[in-house]
Amino acid sequence: EDQVTQSPEALRLQEGESSSLNCSYTVSGLRGLFWYRQDPGKGPEFLFTLYSAGEEKEKERLKATLTKKESFLHITAPKPEDSATYLCAVQEDNQGGKLIFGQGTELSVKP
Amino acid sequence: EAQVTQNPRYLITVTGKKLTVTCSQNMNHEYMSWYRQDPGLGLRQIYYSMNVEVTDKGDVPEGYKVSRKEKRNFPLILESPSPNQTSLYFCASSLRLNQPQHFGDGTRLSIL
Numbered sequence: 001e002d003q004v005t006q007s008p009e010a011l012r013l014q015e016g017e018s019s020s021l022n023c024s025y026t027v028s029g030l031r032g033l034f035w036y037r038q039d040p041g042k043g044p045e046f047l048f049t050l051y052s053a054g055e056e057k058e059k060e061r062l063k064a065t066l067t068k069k070e071s072f073l074h075i076t077a078p079k080p081e082d083s084a085t086y087l088c089a090v091q092e093d094n095q096g097g098k099l100i101f102g103q104g105t106e107l108s109v110k111p
Numbered sequence: 112e113a114q115v116t117q118n119p120r121y122l123i124t125v126t127g128k129k130l131t132v133t134c135s136q137n138m139n140h141e142y143m144s145w146y147r148q149d150p151g152l153g154l155r156q157i158y159y160s161m162n163v164e165v166t167d168k169g170d171v172p173e174g175y176k177v178s179r180k181e182k183r184n185f186p187l188i189l190e191s192p193s194p195n196q197t198s199l200y201f202c203a204s205s206l207r208l209n210q211p212q213h214f215g216d217g218t219r220l221s222i223l
Contacts (some may be wrong), residue, residue: 032209043201043214044154053202087154097142097161097208098169103153 004090006102014075022107023088031091033071034074035064036083038104045074047086080108105111113138117202117215124192125223132218134189134202142205143185144169144212145177147198154201160185161208192222 007022025033032051048057050066057064061082063071065073073086089103114200115136136143145160146169156169161178174196176188185204189196199219203212 001162033150034211041154043216044201044212046213050210077191088153091209096167097144099144099156099159099212100170101154101156104152 004102010106018076021073025090027092029093036087072083083109115215136204140204146163146201157181
C-alpha cells in the first residue's frame with residue numbers, strides 16, 4: 001500500500017536552532033512530492049515541489065531535498081513565525097490525480 | 112485576487128439532510144480536489160477532477176458525490192450525511208495535474 005510517513009510528529013525548537021523534518025514515501029513511481037505549511041484554522045499553503053531524486057529547492061530559511069525514498073525539509077535558524085504544521089504530499093505515476101498526504105509535523109519555535 | 116472560495120465556512124446540520132458545499136476557483140485551473148482533515152488521520156482525498164466532466168475517486172469517496180459541469184466550480188454533495196462525516200473539508204485547485212495546489216480556507220461541518 002502506498003504510504004507517506006512524516007517524522008517527528010511534533011518538534012519544539014528554540015529560535016535559531018536548526019533542524020530537519022522527514023517525509024518518507026513508498027510509491028512505485030514518483031510523479032511529484034509537495035511540501036505545504038498549514039497554520040491553525042487555515043488551508044495548507046504551498047512551499048515546494050520536487051520531481052526527481054537529487055533535486056533541491058530553497059526559500060528563505062527553508063530548504064527541501066529529495067531522494068528516492070524520502071524528502072527532508074531543513075529549517076535553518078528558525079524564527080517563531082515559522083511555527084506551523086508542515087505537510088508532505090506525494091503524487092504517484094499511473095494513479096491518475098490521487099494525492100497522498102502525510103500526517104504532518106507540528107513545529108513550534110520558541111523565542 | 113487568485114483564490115479558491117468555499118461556502119459555507121461553517122455548518123451544523125442533522126443526519127440525513129442533504130447538503131452541498133460549493134467550491135469555486137478563479138484561476139482557470141484544470142485540476143480540482145476535495146479533502147477532509149481529521150485529527151490523527153491528516154488530509155485525505157475524497158474526489159478529484161482533472162477537467163470538466165472528468166471526476167474520479169480519491170481514498171475516502173464513500174458517502175460523497177461531486178460534479179464538474181464548469182471549469183471553475185466543483186461542488187461536494189452529501190446526499191445523506193451521517194455523524195462520521197463531521198470533519199474539516201478543504202477544496203483545492205491546480206493549473207494541471209502535478210502542479211502545486213491552492214487551497215480554500217476550509218468548511219467545518221458538524222453532523223448531529
